[in-house]
Amino acid sequence: MSTTSPTLSNATHSSNSNPGGSSMNSSVNRSFFDNPKQVLESLHGITSDDFDLLAQETGKVGLSRPSLSYWKDAWRRLKKNRQAIFSLYIVVGLVLFTLVGPSIWTTPPSLQTLGRVSEAPSLSIKTVRVLAELPAWQPTLAEGVPARPTAPVPAQDLKAPSQLKLMTEASTLAVRLSWDAVPGATGYRVYRGNYAPMQGSLGLPIATLDGGNIVSIQDTFNLVPGSQHYGVVALRDDEESPNFASLEVILPEAMSLPEALKIDPKAQAGQSLEMPLRPLGSDYLGRDLLARLMSGARVSLFIGFVAPFLSILIGILVGGISGYFGGKTDAWIMRFTDFVLALPFLLFMILFKVAFGAGPGEDGIGPMLLAMVALSWTGPARLTRGQVLQLRESEFVQASRLLGAKPMYLIIRHLLPNTLGVILVSLTFAIPSAIFTEAFLSFIGMGVVPPTPSWGSMCNDGIQTFLTHPHEFIFPALLISITVLAFNLLGDGLRDALDPKMRSVS
């Protein structure tokens, strides 16, 4: 490749093209200067009067409408694009959601309320009863009943326990049940089901009591408000009787006094307490999903804006230098760009994390940002170089140079503003891709670390329980999708507005 840039030689060619045409022009010129009047008259019937100065006219020269700058024109065009404007609103809304949201919705994102795990989204305010702590649990032993009856009774013949009843008021804090001993039983098994019991399927085995005289149980496992069906069967040497007793218990949502004091320091037992609203539900540790989405958006948008911005800054610098100076510099820089472009992102990301000594459980956001910037400046750099190469040979730049403009002036006054449109478009397309990359890396566990949420890591947490509590996955996934789509549509609109040459056919 020659050391002069291809565009430069092209430009020279075009001005000197068609040598035949230029020689003909020069012959016409010569006869014109010999006898101009005659020539003109013979050509068009133009007389010499036509060359007299006219009187100055007023009012005719002037602008018929206000002058339209490049940016104003772009904005005008963008406003016509409804998709893009709608997307712009979404983006603005998202930024508000992230920055202003947490000061309106003040629930801390990492506050765990284990009594409200995986709660579905709801806009109604929940009230729970505050209950004093129950006295310590002591299983009741039936009097005069042996733990291991000696008389052999086959399991089939064991009766269903009678008098299955609640010992105290049931709530989501605890359920205490008692029943009458079954003669011949060596133990009992207690089930809890979400559905009315059927033979062979009583629900979850809550406990197996070893001893025919133990006739009560306390259940505290993951109690959720609503209807629960308890089933008790007698056992003979670990074999279940086919007869069971069952009891439907409606569990009201309750809270223990110490827990209630954390929310309201004036709480008293027996009182009803309004629970903080969970409009988007809660996650697997009872954390408010809305607060987590806001907090997660901060990470996503931080990466989404900072990474493309930095990489474009570097890209402009590198591409600008490369394009402006051309020649050997350009060749070397572009080969280096090709090299960086060939690096595999994921591998590089992992290496970066190792190289930066991000220890176990330490945030991967810093290394992630660096890796993204270090690998994604190549696109903008190539774009800028192409633009600069084209622009610096354009007539107005040539003219400016001819008038003695310094390189710095040329770059700032002519080159940069004219590349800005293209760069802005590439920026809007880089943002969704960065957000997506962050979500992906956090999803596979290489981004944020708990307790910091990000949309990607929330998706990862939520996907585990997708079939049982879909809201934990759907909301962060929806936000990622909307954000990425909005930025893409906005980018599309901006490209149409700023760079009409690349306008999409629609």
Added chain:
Amino acid sequence: MRSASAKSARLTRAAGLALALFPALIFASLTGCTKNSDPANTVRFALTTEPPNLNSMQATDQSSFFVLGHVMEGLTRNGPDGAPVPGVAEKWEMNDAGATFYLRKNAKWSDGKPVTANDFIFAWRNVLDPKTASEYAFILYPVKNAEAINKGKLPVSDLGVAAVDDYTLKVTFEKPCGYFMALTSFATYFPVREDFFRQKGDKYAAEAADMLYNGAFKLTSWVHGASLTFDKNADYWNSSAVKLDRISIPYITPDNTARFNFFKEKKTDILDLAKDDLPRAQSENFRLMNHADGSVWFMEFNFREGKPTRNKNLRKAIQLIFDTEEYVNKVVGIPGTKPGKTLIPSWVRGVQDNFRREFPYAPPARNLVEAKKLVELAKKELGGSIPPLVWLTGDTPASAREAEYFQSQFKEHLGLELRIDKQIFKQRLALMSSGQFDIVSAGWGPDFADPMTFAELMTSWNENNRGKWTNDQYDALIRKAQSTSDQKIRMAAMADAEKIALDELAVLPTNERSVIWTHHERLQGVGRSIIGMDPDFTYASIVEGK
């Protein structure tokens, strides 16, 4: 390469279920095979993880023990009540000096040759050979000279075992060992035939064809990472009692949802359920059962030089903020899980009765005020501040939930930062061995039916003591318990030793695990055992039409 992989595969057995969930794997596992050429009496089951090592002399994990327990047999087997029942040995005699085993003459290898006393001697010597680097060598230490051989002080030929003839194995004890019979069903005690082992060399147990089997089944196909098939072993001495023709493992996946769906679509016959699948299982009308698997889970603190967790006040403060009830009910959330209070769990048998009833231990009650004082004290002792603690754990949803729960508890009550280091199983074990953690969430499942399997865990010589806690008094008490067959002295010594470990907070027990499981009606007689392979399909059967 073999020894390297064995090293990183070292693990607590109970921890065997904790595994990697990498998104790519979900798809890999879903594209698994659909074979339909299985014989009628086939039980199908999905493993959570590929067995890392099927060499019985080096295997250390639950998945490998599950396979080995079905395809190999030791001198004894675990009976239904945990007591040993005859295996390769027809009968035996035992006293304080040693034991004599009389092997049955119809016990055969899968190539038709008889199983002899020399096969046991070869395997045991090989386990103890320092070159084998077996993680489980310590389980053979009751045999005379075993420890010295394992430390390279004596040649392997000095091991206290002798073949009186092909069918009589005489074992001499180092010290009286009351629980020796319970050990002989353990995988490390399984026989290996020397000529076959030498012929295979490094490839031994690498593929299905590189092993000899003397168990109820033999491994006929092993597609690494994808599937395993065991067929009934016609050469097994008790094969007439084995009703299954095949155990098929068509899927190996750590993904709970995938395993749930395989079961629902009747592609597998038996399923262990995760917490989040319980509501779904109820709506599917599955018959749910509870199996307390005998394992104890705890926070293990790191006692290596320079670790903040060496500070007792810090450990004590952590203990005082731990809300056992809330943790078991809301965070673990599997019914049947017991709050962890002790190192030796509640199901173990003591002298006459339950060990815990004979030797109760109650940890101090939760006390947030005292905890705050202690953590301030710890800060002073550690030079003003406590750096963020590294919590090493697995990468399952359950371990993430646990870690984030403790992270918030530590922050709220102690003002301490907790950094969560989630690792895939193999990597976690490697980090545990190299001590790169402050606190690790670990578990231990019993290897044999004696409190010793838990008590010796914290001895200074145990490879599985990952925190490297050492206490001379503790070691001495365990030595004492290991050198007598008097149950009263043994149990009391172990209880005393355990009390030291718990008072010193070498570990902080969190829970005793329980599993909710279900099976299709066609599968009958599957054993869920605390010791040995779990589940046990040896005497299971398929009843069609149910």
